Amino acid sequence: MAISRGIKVHHDDVFPHGAYIVGEVEAVRDFERSTRERPVQATDKETGQLVWSVSVLDPDPDARKDAKTVNVKISAPVQPVPPGEIAPGMPFRPVEFDGLTVTPYLNENGGRARVAFSFRATGMRAPRAGAKPTPRANGEAA
Template sequence: MARSNRFVVAMGDVFPRGAFVVSEVEAVRDFDKSSPGRPVQQVDRESGLPVWSVSVLDADPEARRSEKTVVVKIAAAHQPVPPEAAGGLPFRPVEFDGLTVTPYVQESGGRPRVAYSFRAAGMRSPGPQRGQAGKNQDAA
């Protein structure tokens, strides 16, 4: 049986108090294939789609300072569009569809620790799920 290192997780399990977009959506650079003056965008190994990244703020007040802001990578044919800001908030609330987590060991100050890489199939405004899970909601 083939096994992936990615584990499917529910949005509420990772961000129980919600999450907020705090950056622009950017193409993830493939450093192995890029050269000076010729950037190449990373491609997701499983889907073959271009990879984009967005920084999000974990709204959980008990989250450790070093884990307050995380990067979520999104595999999508087109650059995903973040949800609109809600009711005068400085940040845009977001939910991720098809969220997965990959644990890995990271050296930090000479001490190994478990870290997590987050990926999603799409992002949208919080609330009732629109469309099918795993579909990219990249139309504004």
């Protein structure tokens, strides 16, 4: 069985303690088509939409130190706008991702190989208040 794309996951599977935007939504540069003088934005190979990136804080107390902040790439025709307001008492904006996928890959940083994950989404929105994932017939979260 070959998996050619990311594996579909629910937001709560990846971020069970929530997720918080910690940076700006930025265009992802297409390094193959860009030059120093003329940057070109990356496009999604499947949809043809522009690719954007946002840094997200994972507040999971058990997350490894190097996994506390991850980048999520979003395919969208225009720059996504961070949802909602900054949470009271918090310096960050809470977020939930729609159409989230994860792609594992081998990261050979510094000669030491480890499995890393790339996250992509089709959109982002403010978290639903008190919402929990609804179980599917096969026991997975919807």
